[in-house]
Amino acid sequence: MSDSQTVQDRLDRLRELEEFTENCKKQLNDIFETLGWSPHCKQEAMEQCPYDPGHRVPVRTMEKHKASCLLRKMGYSAEEQAEMYDPSVCYENSSVQSFTMDKSVQHQVILQARSAAPLMRMEGVFWQGQYSGQPVDVPQNHKRAVCDLTVADRLALYDHVVGVLSQQKEAASSCNDDLYVDLVSKLQRDDDQNEPKTHLELMAEMRDYKRRRQSYRAKNVHITKKSYTEVIREVINVHSEELARQWREDEAEESSTRSAHSSHRRRLDERRSASSESHQSHSRSHRSLERSHDGDSKKKKKKRDRDSRSPSEHHHDRKRKKKKKKEEREKEK
Numbered sequence: 001m002s003d004s005q006t007v008q009d010r011l012d013r014l015r016e017l018e019e020f021t022e023n024c025k026k027q028l029n030d031i032f033e034t035l036g037w038s039p040h041c042k043q044e045a046m047e048q049c050p051y052d053p054g055h056r057v058p059v060r061t062m063e064k065h066k067a068s069c070l071l072r073k074m075g076y077s078a079e080e081q082a083e084m085y086d087p088s089v090c091y092e093n094s095s096v097q098s099f100t101m102d103k104s105v106q107h108q109v110i111l112q113a114r115s116a117a118p119l120m121r122m123e124g125v126f127w128q129g130q131y132s133g134q135p136v137d138v139p140q141n142h143k144r145a146v147c148d149l150t151v152a153d154r155l156a157l158y159d160h161v162v163g164v165l166s167q168q169k170e171a172a173s174s175c176n177d178d179l180y181v182d183l184v185s186k187l188q189r190d191d192d193q194n195e196p197k198t199h200l201e202l203m204a205e206m207r208d209y210k211r212r213r214q215s216y217r218a219k220n221v222h223i224t225k226k227s228y229t230e231v232i233r234e235v236i237n238v239h240s241e242e243l244a245r246q247w248r249e250d251e252a253e254e255s256s257t258r259s260a261h262s263s264h265r266r267r268l269d270e271r272r273s274a275s276s277e278s279h280q281s282h283s284r285s286h287r288s289l290e291r292s293h294d295g296d297s298k299k300k301k302k303k304r305d306r307d308s309r310s311p312s313e314h315h316h317d318r319k320r321k322k323k324k325k326k327e328e329r330e331k332e333k
Contacts, residue, residue: 084141114128
């Protein structure tokens with residue numbers, strides 16, 4: 001009896017478990033249908049992190065995980081990582097050159113600068129004691145650059161980066177020198193020659209074609225790129241300038257006519273003054289002649305009167321004058 005009872009109990013428990021699992025599956029299926037998911041999903045491929053063997057991450061997020069894991073291993077906190085930004089996004093569609101430096105290159109550059117520096121302290125020059133002797137990780141922010149590298153180290157790294165980028169720029173310019181070759185003599189061929197054009201000639205023609213198109217488009221910018229208000233404003237400015245020019249011409253004509261009238265009046269006044277002066281001089285001469293005639297006639301008359309008088313009358317006249325003078329003297333006393 002005990003064995004049969006235990007078997008029955010086990011069967012009941014198994015039946016309950018089956019019912020429970022069926023109920024759970026039904027609930028999961030309902031959830032999948034509600035969310036639109038599929039219960040048969042493929043598991044993503046996982047990879048092991050090269051910096052921490054205990055990390056296994058999906059393949060699609062491995063690069064992001066390696067960057068954060070490397071920074072965490074170098075001692076950067078989560079706050080410092082949040083403040084870091086990748087500047088490569090800003091230079092994707094630009095011609096700005098970039099340079100990536102690793103730990104070995106950084107240490108080699110510092111050692112070269114240290115070997116070229118003087119042994120003793122000198123004014124105005126970095127000496128060997130101011131350079132780092134041990135290799136350090138490449139700083140990822142300004143705080144680490146100031147703390148881990150000395151001033152001499154930072155200057156040596158700056159000079160190295162500037163030199164490398166200048167060499168790259170010169171190499172790129174030398175590679176493009178063939179585009180600026182004067183190919184006019186090569187392009188001036190006779191029509192009889194049917195030689196195929198070289199690659200450089202085709203590139204030069206395409207360059208000239210693009211330049212012509214750009215210049216043609218640039219000529220229409222002042223019309224196609226302006227609004228209605230700007231066009232009307234320019235029309236008003238043109239009319240205003242034209243009216244101002246006409247007004248200045250009218251003013252110049254009026255001033256010229258005024259100057260002509262004033263010169264004509266001046267000549268008339270000069271003529272009138274000359275005629276009046278001549279008339280006055282004539283009248284003055286006539287008056288002087290008349291006065292001279294009158295004076296001569298009076299002198300002649302006096303002379304005739306003197307001649308007509310007798311000597312006794314002359315004597316009496318002199319006595320009379322002397323007597324008058326004597327009386328005047330006595331009165332004054």
